[in-house]
Amino acid sequence: MNDRSKMLAINFMSVSHDKIYPIFCSNNDTIVKCEEIFYNEYPEYKEYNTYLTANGNPIKRFKTLEENGIKQGCAIIVNIYDNQD
Secondary structure (H helix, E strand, C coil): CCCCCCEEEEEEEECCCCCEEEEEEECCCEHHHHHHHHHHHCHHHHHCCEEEEECCEECCCCCECCCCCCCCCCEEEEEECCCCC
16 A cells, blocks of 8 residues: 555445445555455346446546545445346
8 A cells, every 4th residue: 555545435335225335445446446346245246237336427447446536435336237138
């Protein structure tokens, strides 16, 4: 962790809010790193094409939490695309 790193607690949750999983991470972690933790807890989500939003805005997976404007206590919604093949 570098001098500019801050530890954050964020919440990954399903659209229906029946799955809520708090994750502790650094503001310099990529979203995809945190997302993997959620998928390991709820492996059924690996079967879907998903996209993430926070505060109604889409999240870029390969950018850091800080680059995406994710702050302490933020809720990241795991959305499922309607068209599944």
